[in-house]
Amino acid sequence: MGVGVEPVADVANHASVITGFDKNTIFVNDPYGYKNRKVPRKIFEQIFTSLGSQSLYLV
Structure with missing residues (x-):
């Protein structure tokens, strides 16, 4: 399975995976x-x- 992401303006994009968070x-x-x-x-x-x-x- 592939996922395509269109570039936004001239910004070099990449994806990150959120592994956790807290208040700040x-x-x-x-x-x-x-x-x-x-x-x-x-x-x-x-x-x-x-x-x-x-x-x-x-999910």
Whole structure:
């Protein structure tokens, strides 16, 4: 199964998997080799919004 993501403007996109969160931090596995990378929630929300609030989840 493949998933295609259209580029947003001229931004190089990639996907990260959210592995956890708390009140101030989102933890992600980033394809650049970071596991459980800590991203401040405010920064994560700014990036998420700037990229069109796109998300994919599997149940």
